[in-house]
Amino acid sequence: MVSALSLAPVTLAVLLGWSGAAKLREPSATADMVRELRLPRRLAPAAVSRVLPLAELLTALLLLTPWTWTYALGAVAALALCTAFLVVVARAMGFDPRPVCACFGRVGHHEIAGRTVVRNALLVGLAVVAVGIAVAGSSTGRLVADYRWADCVWLALAATAAVVIALVAGGAGRTPDPRADRDAVDDAGRDGGTLLGSVLVDPDLGTTTLLTLVLPRPQVVVVVDCWCGSTFTVLERLPAWRSRAPELGVHLVHTQPPFAEPRAQGLADVWWDPGDRLLTALGTGRGPCAVLVDEGGVLAGPVTGVEEVERLVGYSASRSRTT
Structure with a gap:
């Protein structure tokens, strides 16, 4: 299996870990998100604000584990979370006015728009790749263990590019602290x-x-x-x-x-x-x-x-x- 495919679960692990940590710091943002996105009444805002960040953090950890069965659990959980985010955001596109999305905590806090749907669709695509790795009997740990020197260089450059893009794109829209x-x-x-x-x-x-x-x-x-x-x-x-x-x-x-x-x-x-x-x-x-x-x-x-x-x-x- 191509070692570069490991970027999919690694990216998901970083994003879900970041998101879970942000939600733990500000549970009120998650509770507000549940209300604004008009989720079913059985999804109590207070309960979601406690459970969702823990689920994201656990999923991130599972995606990075070396064992195939634990990785598979993480990949399936990541696909479920990302699909749920996509469905909820796509549904909210029809709201008037459109609500604010805090799927990734305050750090991802912005008006729901077409770019939000595209972002979540890309995350679903990464999760599908992660599940495909599990179906093939591999995991993040196994793919990383097979890295050659050139693969390490590609991974380092990809991570650097992602950080630069995040800093450039995120600077103008920073939410005041x-x-x-x-x-x-x-x-x-x-x-x-x-x-x-x-x-x-x-x-x-x-x-x-x-x-x-x-x-x-x-x-x-x-x-x-x-x-x-x-x-x-x-x-x-x-x-x-x-x-x-x-x-x-x-x-x-x-x-x-x-x-x-x-x-x-x-x-x-x-x-x-x-x-x-x-x-x-x-x-x-x-x-x-x-x-x-x-x-x-x-x-x-x-x-x-x-x-x-x-x-x-x-x-x-x-x-x-x-x-």
């Missing part, structure tokens, strides 16, 4: 600058600033930037969040005018963030995010993801009762 930007957000809040000076628009097209909202007492500000599953989950949970933290205000801010959306009508304290200025000041990137703010600046957060927002509301409620 909230942890890296938190100091900047805090400084802006304490100085009364970008964050507290963000202009918000009400249903009557009147304007106010975030500073004005937080002057009476601290407020939880929840920011969303799309009309998709995670946003509708926020709308559903908003009344419960407000009853959980009656001592605080819980405001919903959308980067698009939210006032014509039927599910948002009848809700108080819903605002429009024209130009995404508040979202940009928070520096959290895409997806529902939230922060606890007073006139002095950021008290807690920002956090990203529906479940993280829920935890922030709980923390803010307990904090307000003890101060």
Whole structure:
């Protein structure tokens, strides 16, 4: 068997390992993905966010094992995972608006488009090659053991090319890291600058600033930037969040005018963030995010993801009762 075929399972192992590690770090992104992609109800977002990354990591390990039977298990699992990703993404192409895909964690977080379908189809192709290796009675370990010097050179150059392409293609679309930007957000809040000076628009097209909202007492500000599953989950949970933290205000801010959306009508304290200025000041990137703010600046957060927002509301409620 041609030794170069080992690149297929090696590539899958790297991608699935990377994806599983990313999902373990941010389970809320996976939970949001399940909601946005409108998966069956039996696939509970919290359960998927725990099981899927472990399945990906285990599959990656199996693909690299030297034993034929364990490798075969990994190849079949990889084909199942990649096929499931392809089917889900292709189905979501018909959604309006199209949701955000986090099949590979936050690092792969982007709007679903034709390129997403092509990417997942290529991964299915690699998985088919990996299964073919297993059917032939071989494995990654056996193919690598047969490498000659020239094969090692090809593998090293292929890996280098992949890294270069990833760095070039990924640089422009980088999602801001909230942890890296938190100091900047805090400084802006304490100085009364970008964050507290963000202009918000009400249903009557009147304007106010975030500073004005937080002057009476601290407020939880929840920011969303799309009309998709995670946003509708926020709308559903908003009344419960407000009853959980009656001592605080819980405001919903959308980067698009939210006032014509039927599910948002009848809700108080819903605002429009024209130009995404508040979202940009928070520096959290895409997806529902939230922060606890007073006139002095950021008290807690920002956090990203529906479940993280829920935890922030709980923390803010307990904090307000003890101060």
